[in-house]
Amino acid sequence: MAKKNDIQFQQIIEAAIFASDTPLTIEQLQSSVLAEFALSKRKISQLIKKIQLDFDPRGIELVKLGSGYRFQTRSTLSPWVSQLWQEKAPKYSRAMLETLALIAYRQPITRGEIESVRGVAVSSQIIRTLQERGWVKVIGHKEVAGRPALFATTASFLDYFGLQCLEDLPALIEDKLSEQITSH
Incomplete structure (x- = not known):
């Protein structure tokens, strides 16, 4: 495959995290969608930080959780976004x-x-x-x-x-x- 630049790497990372059913770790990205490029964990982390900055003014964000990175809607927008779902969140005793x-x-x-x-x-x-x-x-x-x-x-x-x-x-x-x- 032809040499990729940072923007193309960011697109690959962004698409993989968006398409994944579960949060993805840097290690999972490194060993799957980025395996052929031999990027260091540090480089992937830098690319993720750039994606996070790119999404800063938007309604969704790339967040780091306990099990990896995922895209989610900004919590500040939940009063409006939650109107899309008729079902109520489960009530716990x-x-x-x-x-x-x-x-x-x-x-x-x-x-x-x-x-x-x-x-x-x-x-x-x-x-x-x-x-x-x-x-x-x-x-x-x-x-x-x-x-x-x-x-x-x-x-x-x-x-x-x-x-x-x-x-x-x-x-x-x-x-x-x-x-x-x-x-x-």
């Missing part, structure tokens, strides 16, 4: 959201530890729903009697909530749950 928050902020954590903080039993349905959504997974077992499962969040959790890493989680607000989370 307070119990499910508290359980997810505990897993996110205290991981790895056992079901018993979640129950101890919340003061009530965690239903199997809540854990199953969080696993089916791909937001949490079992990452091992605690070395205590009964060897309870240890739960942690996944890259899908980060992607869904628009986070690159767990450090991007918002600071806990001062309420009863955050006091419980931080006091244990």
Whole structure:
């Protein structure tokens, strides 16, 4: 193939990320659509930064998430864009959201530890729903009697909530749950 310039490389990267069903990492781009060009990770990163700048004034943006890069609509435009979908976002119970928050902020954590903080039993349905959504997974077992499962969040959790890493989680607000989370 003929020698490509940076604009052509940017077009390839942009098209690949746009066409992909899932976020793409620099490594995935390097080993697939850019494999024949032997570009360094640093060079690909520079090209991605240029694409991000090119999209800065637009309604969509190229964002880095926990599992790679994807295009998405700007969150500031969601009041208008959300009108395209008639279905409502799923509603999650307070119990499910508290359980997810505990897993996110205290991981790895056992079901018993979640129950101890919340003061009530965690239903199997809540854990199953969080696993089916791909937001949490079992990452091992605690070395205590009964060897309870240890739960942690996944890259899908980060992607869904628009986070690159767990450090991007918002600071806990001062309420009863955050006091419980931080006091244990």
